Amino acid sequence: MTETNTSLEAPAMDAITGKPMPKPIPASTLVIFRDQPGSDAPDLLMVERSAKMVFAAGAAVFPGGRIDDADFEFAKTLGHADFDEYGARIAAVRESIEETGIAVAVEGNLDAKRVSDARHALHQGTNLADICNQFDWQLELEKLIPFSRWCPPFAEKRVFDTRFYMISHDDHKAQATVDETENYNLFWGNAQSVLDRAEAGEVKIIFPTKRNLERLAQFGSFDEAVAHVKDHPSVMVSPHIEKRDGETHLCIPEGIGYPITSESMDAVQRGFKK
Template sequence: MDTSNSNSDAPAMDAITGKPMPRPIPASTLVIFRDQPGSSAPDLLMVERSAKMVFAAGAAVFPGGRVDDADFDFAKALGHEDHEEYGARIAAIRESIEETGIAVAVDGNLDAKRVLEARNALHDGTILAEICSQFDWQLELEKLIPFSRWCPPFAEKRVFDTRFYMISHDDHQAQATVDETENYNLFWGNAQSVLDRAEAGEVKIIFPTKRNLERLAQFGSFDEAVGHTRDYPSVMVSPHIEKRENGVHLCIPEGIGYPITSEAMEAVQRGFSKQGGPKEGQ
C-alpha cells in the first residue's frame, strides 16, 4: 500500500516550466471487476464523461472523483488513523454509487430501490455517513485493493493525486446506469476490448487510463489481479518526459507492474491540456 504524502509543505516544481505546482487535489478511482464464467478476461465498468466536464471531457474512465472533506471526516469517525487512505476508499464507494448506481463494499440492504434512494440523496447533497446511518449500512473498506496512485508533475489548473482501487462485483443483476450529469454513457468490457475500441477511435482514453488498462489486460480474473498487487504494491506514478532518438516520449517508471511504460508524445496529444502537460486522473 502506498501511503506517501504528496501534500508536503515544500511546493513541488513543474517538470516542464519549473514553476511551483498547485497543491494536488485528492481523488479516488475504483476499478470494478465482474468475472465472466467461460471467458478469459473479466469485465470492467467504464463511464464516458460528459463533453462539458473540465477534466477528461468525453473520455472513458473508471468511476471516481475527488475526495470530499466529509469522506475524510467519515474515515476519522470510523476510527481509521490513516484518514487520507480510508477517506479515499470511502470516496471511491460514494462515487461508484453516484456515477453508476452500483454500491460496492457495502454490507446491508442493497436492493435496487434502496441503492437508488441512496444515489438520489447523494446527488442532493446528503453525505455518505448520514446515509449509512439511516440505512444501517456498514462499509467494508478492506475489500478495496490498492492498485496504483498517479499524480502528474505538470502545473495544470487542476492537479489530481488519484488513488486507484480494485474490487470484485459479480452481481450480474445489478444494473449500472448513467447519472446524466458527469457521464453520458457507461459500459462493461474487458480491458483489451476497451483498448481495441480506443485504437479504433470509438472511445477516448487518456494516458493514465491507457497504461492502467494495459496492466489490467494481463489478468484472467480478479484473483489474478489481486495476486499481481502482492508482487507490485501500489506506488506513486509520476509521468515524465524523455527526449529519444525517435522523438519525445511520455514515460512512467519501469518495474512497477506496467507492461508498457512509454508512448510517443504525439500519440497522447488528445490527453493534454493547452499548457502542454498531460491531464491526470482516472
C-alpha cells in the same frame, strides 16, 4: 550568524515549464471487476465523461472523483487512524454509487430501490455517513485493493493525486446506469476490448487510463489481479518526459507492474485540452 530555515519545503515545479505546481487535489478511482464465466478476461465498468467536464472531457474512465472533506471525517468517525487512505476508499465507494448506481463494499439491504434512493440523496448533497446510518449500511473498506496512485508533475489547470483501487462485483443483476450529469454513457468491457475501441477511435482514453488498462489486460480474473498486486504493490506514479531516438516520450517507471511504460507525446491523450 543567522541560521537559514530549511524546514519549509520548496514548492514543486512543473517538469516542463518550471512553473510552480498547484497543490494536488486528492481523488479516488475504483476499478470494478465482474468475472465472466467462460471468458478469458473479466469485464470492467467504464464511464464516459460529459464533454462539458473540465478534466478528461469525453473520455472513458473508471468511476471516481475528488475526495470530499466529509469522506475524511467519515473515516475518522469509523476509527481509521490513516484517514487519508480510508477517506479515499470511502470516496471510491461514494463515487461508484453516484456515477453508476452500483454499491460496492457495502453490507446491508442493497435492493435496487434503496440504492437508487441513496444515489439520489448523494446527488442532493447528503453525506454517505448519514445515508449509512439511515439505511443501516456498513462499509467493508478492506475489500478495496490498492492498485496504483498517480500524480502528474505538470502544472495543469488542476492536478489530481489519484488513488486507484480494485474490487470484485459479480452481481450481474445490479444494473449500472448513467448519472446524466458527469457522465453520458457507461459500459462493461474487458480491458483489451476498451484498448481496441480506443485504437479504432470509438472511445477516448487518457494516458493514465491507457497504461492502467494495459496492465489490467494481463489478468484473466480478479484473483489474478490481486496476486499481481501482491508482487507489485501500489506506488506513486509520476510521469516524466524523455527524449528517445529523437522523439519526445511521456514515460513512467519500469518494474512497477506496467507492461508499457512510454508513449510518444504526439500520441498522448491528456486530461486537459492542449
